[in-house]
């Protein structure tokens with residue numbers, strides 16, 4: 001189909017409400033290639049290209065090097081950032097004796113394109129920065145996280161400077177702040193202030209690093225057992241912000257769901273890509289959807305997107321079981337928090353959701369039909385509007401469920417006596433686990 005010159009504008013710029021042009025240009029610097037594809041093959045050709053874009057956004061490779069003092073919590077962090085406890089079969093070994101001797105890759109269990117590298121400790125007197133970076137192959141990493149569980153030393157500062165000089169980024173983490181807080185609370189109960197303890201640690205870290213020659217050091221205070229507390233969301237925010245844009249979405253998908261700000265950022269990133277999914281679903285291999293008038297699409301694309309929303313926001317079976325185990329909340333309580341669909345996403349479910357969306361999408365569809373190119377591609381316009389509407393509504397539901405699950409899992413900590421991150425006897429096991437399997441199968 002030949003597109004009149006006046007309307008020679010990529011379809012997604014017209015049809016996507018709120019799609020910001022600069023973001024699209026960022027994704028597709030070579031828009032002329034897309035225009036060429038549209039001219040040559042219409043929507044199917046454009047959709048095929050966008051399918052490749054979507055795939056690369058979701059599967060971008062990221063290698064993160066976790067380094068720092070021996071025993072500082074590197075391996076525990078490697079596990080926590082992958083959403084695993086220390087006893088998971090895929091976990092890095094942790095413990096009080098020196099554990100990590102060689103760089104070891106740990107792919108994220110749900111997103112194997114995100115690889116967290118557990119690097120050897122830097123604490124020994126034989127430590128030489130240059131040799132260390134050569135040994136761990138500095139070039140391999142997108143960025144480093146340098147961890148200490150007590151004071152930062154000249155070794156940390158040298159490592160940071162060298163990483164910077166070689167054109168890579170690093171983030172500084174002070175771990176085990178839960179220990180400092182507990183000690184202060186028990187030793188000085190009458191004057192205890194958590195805020196003050198954290199401020200003192202922060203100031204001390206800053207002072208020492210500046211003395212070792214680091215300019216404006218920013219230190220993130222963490223407890224690896226309670227990532228949802230303290231500075232993890234700030235660290236996550238900065239890591240995402242400073243990543244190359246084509247890697248941001250993939251990293252965000254994999255970040256553990258430990259706080260509401262993180263859930264919201266994930267949801268925003270997923271929402272931003274709905275138009276891409278909708279275009280691919282109705283443009284590549286569409287077939288009529290039984291029982292939903294004028295809608296043709298590839299249901300498989302939608303099934304895998306909805307599964308992807310649940311996986312990324314922590315509502316898949318494995319994530320819920322792990323969450324129950326890690327927080328000690330009974331699994332049936334966590335399950336009760338899921339009010340949307342509880343079963344695996346099936347074709348029948350997607351058809352039902354599309355049916356609901358087609359009723360709500362009619363006004364939106366009318367708007368689209370008034371658009372010149374979409375007027376010619378009326379059926380596709382209806383499909384696009386319905387799919388867009390369906391994905392938007394489904395994502396909102398998944399986000400609400402994820403927030404309820406998070407509230408159930410973490411905000412009720414005070415009802416229980418053991419700390420989060422430590423498994424309570426019987427939690428998440430036995431009857432509960434079987435009940436979950438029944439629900440998911």
Ligand SMILES: Nc1nc2c(ncn2[C@@H]2O[C@H](COP(=O)(O)OP(=O)(O)OP(=O)(O)O)[C@@H](O)[C@H]2O)c(=O)[nH]1
Nearest residue numbers: 070071072073074075076094095098099100176224
């Ligand atoms: N309380 C508390 N303990 C922590 C924290 N992070 C790690 N630990 C404990 O500190 C010990 C050492 O943790 P690892 O993760 O093995 O430390 P590592 O840096 O990998 O150690 P090496 O590989 O031997 O260099 C373990 O017993 C952990 O459970 C934390 O944030 N808080």
Ligand SMILES: [Mg+2]
Nearest residue numbers: 074075099100
């Ligand atoms: Mg280790």
